[in-house]
Amino acid sequence: MWNPAVYLTYADHRGRPYYDLLSRVDAREPRRIVDLGCGPGNLTRTLTQRWPGAVVEAWDSSEEMVTAARERGVDARVGDVRDWAPLPDTDVVVSNATLHWVPEHPDLLLRWAGQLGAGSWIAFQVPGNFDAPSHRAVRDLVSSARWAHLLRDFPFEKSEVVRPAAGYAELLTDAGCTVDAWETTYVHELTGENPVLEWIGGTALRPVRAALPDHDWQEFRAELIPLLDAAYPRRADGITFFPFRRIFVVARVKN
Known part of the structure; x- marks a missing residue:
């Protein structure tokens, strides 16, 4: 279950990508602009500000997120x-x-590139931090003697699901697109008692919860x-620096 309030704890940091x-x-x-995985709709709303003449279509698999998006005036649907x-x-x-979250998403990208009209845009961003210390710590704890029997089916995010930027560039170039792909590591400045825990609690730790x-x-x-x-040690001034790598792809359909 997705919790919109928890997810929005670091809304500014999550919104920058x-x-x-x-x-x-x-x-x-x-x-028409389609936001797939619209979440609570706080970012989807900005699409109409930039492109006021467009119809905005929003999808999310979480009923809780769709409800939150609709409360913000977004025409969202569960899907x-x-x-x-x-x-x-x-x-x-x-x-x-x-x-x-979708292991077969490269196939989806190819399908969309084939279905969209010439001049259409596909823009997506995925985390590339699956081998970060935060994720390794969770994997180690999940597989420990105390938790392995309770969490043996834990579907933790896996690095092999996500390709490097160059991999997506090759995939979509071969599909007939012009591609702009890059990677960025954000160093988020977090504060609070357990900021990294709060961050991953809204995303990666959902299956554990x-x-x-x-x-x-x-106890976990x-x-x-x-x-x-x-x-991620907290500094004397209360700041915790949290590096987060992300992969970006913007493709324009040519054919």
């Missing part, structure tokens, strides 16, 4: 990105930090905190 991604989309007067197909007037497809009853969840958190503190 969205704006960096869209800054490379040079669509002038798109007719799996694997089931989405572009309408004839679709000119821009945006997917922000969503496709890494869903699998554990309240008492076990609190208590064991994870010192591991994260060691990997």
